[in-house]
Amino acid sequence: MRLRALLETDALGLRLLGGQDELDRTVRGVMTTDLRDPSRYLSGGELVLTGLAWRRDASDSEPFVRILAGAGVAGLAAGEAELGDIPADLVEACDHHRLPLFAVHETVAFATITEHVVRQVSGERAGDLAAVVDRHRRLMTSGPAGGGPEVVLDLLTSDLDLRAWVLSPTGRQIAGAGTPLPGPLGATLAGHHLAATRTGRRAPHRAAVAGATYSLFPIRNTGRGAVPAARDVRESVLSDWLLAVEADASDWPAARLDLLQGVTQLIAVERDRREAARTVRRRLAQEVLELVQAGAAPAEIAARLRVAAPVLLPGLGVAPQWQVVVARVDWTAADATAPGGVPGDIAGGPVAQALLEEILVDPAVSGPDSADRIAVAHTGEEAIALVPLPAGPAPLPDTVGDTADTAADTDAGPPADGDGAVRETGTGTGTEAPAAAGAGTGTGAKPGTGAAPAAAAQDPALHADALLAAVREPLSAGLADDGRLTLGVSAAVHSAEGLRGALEEARHARRVAAARPGRVCAAGHHELASHVLLLPFVPDDVRRAFTARLLDPLRDYDRRHRAELIETLEAFLDCDGSWTRCAARLHLHVNTLRYRVGRIEQLTGRDLSRLEDKLDFFLALRMS
Secondary structure, X not given: OEHHHHHOOHHHOEEEEEOHHHOOOEXXXXXXXXXXOOHHHOOOOEEEEXXXXXXXXXXXXXXXXXXXXXXXXXXXXXXXXXXXXXXXXXXXXXXXXXXXXXXXXXXXXXXXXXXXXXXXXXXXXXXXXXXXXXXXXXXXXXXXXXXXXXXXXXXXXXXXXXXXXXXXXXXXXXXXXXXXXXXXXXXXHHHHHHHHHHOOOXXXXXXXXXXXXXXXXXXXXXXXXXXXXXXXXXXXXXXXXXXEEOOOHHHOOHHHXXXXXXXXXXXXXXXXXXXXXXXXXXXXXXXXXXXXXXXXXXXXXXXXXHHHHHHHOOOOOOOOEEEEEEEEEEEOXXXXXXXXXXXXXXXXXXXXXXXXXXXXXXXXXXXXXXXXXXXXXXXXXXXXXXXXXOOOOOOOOOOOOOOOOOOOOOOOOOOOHHHHHOOOOOOOOOOOOOHHHOOOOOOOOOOOOOOHHHHHHHOOOOOHHHHHHOOHHHHHHHHOOXXXXXXXXXXXXXXXXXXXXXXXXXXXXXXXXXOOOOOXXXXXXXXXXXXXXXXXXXXXXXXXXXXXXXXXXXXXXXXXXXXXXXXXXHHHHHOOOOHHHHXXXXXXXXXXXXXXXXXXXXXXXXXXXXXXXXXXXXXHHHHO
């Protein structure tokens, strides 16, 4: 529809304040916002409705209108209920940027305008969209009565027989109608969506998973064929929601596609509101962070924490423990040809902030309110989270039950019962943090063995790699070939005095993670007292020479004979030199294992019964 049609609709009671020559602009959708910078939720062609809550003084109008004009919106409608007459500075800014400006009488609800626009834009689906907009009124109300995005998804299920879910960029379910989406499936769908978005493919994106077909709609889109805003997609790809519909939209008529785009727009209003609600928690984190970095007195920091704790831990009053998590997202020049795609133009701090807020949500918890206890600030290119922990048992030491299989173990029979709790040494060459660092289980024990996981389940502390375990797949897709996420986690501290040390500890851990290969890496405070703190800082030429001397003969032999000597070496060291356990892990006879180890020794000139040679192989595998 055209802007002119809005002005000619008496029921809307709009009054034109500027932009007479621009009334033939096409309106593709409508968005309600009071954010000072709503650019991340704009795709072009929207009629933006605002109550002017973002305006504090006259200087705020120019940057707000400049952002809207840059995003290609069709027009701006400002409500008179808050300030009475529309401020002259807003009228002047809209005139300068040639943005049509309407005044909305205080007796006219924004929902009335939204309903009218959505009806007109969707044409043949006006009946369905009227029902959607009816739920939009509930969506916009605050508190439990509002219903949230579920009311819109319920409509899709009841009226159109479509099952749909709102997912976060990591695949966590935010809203859904009917059966919840399994966590792994949500992560897979999010990965498909992020990968398609990074390659510039037009939405909706089609994904076939486990025999079912899904269509993935970006929540921030306002209409089929809408022109994307002229900015780098990397600024928002890791924070935007998506709508997953269990159907193949490739053969849908235009009217139904328009309907789904209208639904995503209404959900984007909720996304906007949730984002604004995080402002208080972000401000609390920023204030504490500034005090900690400035070296403020512990008593002053403690006073600020007492203010923050009731917001982050309602009903508790004060947090007995705090942890600090530091994250950073870095981009290379690989995608510099994208629109606005100069890596230096991407502010890494806000991207990492939004991403860390998502990562810190328990992936098993659904709903948009599950992040209400997370406070994340950003400074420079880093995002820093202040995480309050409820009271819980002290973490177990990293070594759990490491007594059943000793260096004296030969081929004397099966291991003792306690062998299941022996911790893994993590000699693999993957990008994940080693289990010995306490990542994922809180104890360093292998998940699913011994008593350690049960104890870890009672431990409220965060552990580095566990944070990324459920989100590594979709985030890697969103980071593509030019992005990298690194994350560091501090130990828990029990007082304000410990926060400065916790911040430095988390930063050191993040630098350890950054020195590893891979798109998504994490490190915890346990690793700062381990050899893994030293390995990343070995010069590259020394690293290559050391690993080549020990491992190249084995790799060459494996290529020629498919002998799996490298795999055998890793397993042998993982099992602390235990012949019986290593043979069982590799599903080999012990004699076959002895033959392989003998071949390793023959090719390298080393003796795997000597501690020094075992250590050299261990370090070579970790550095390769």
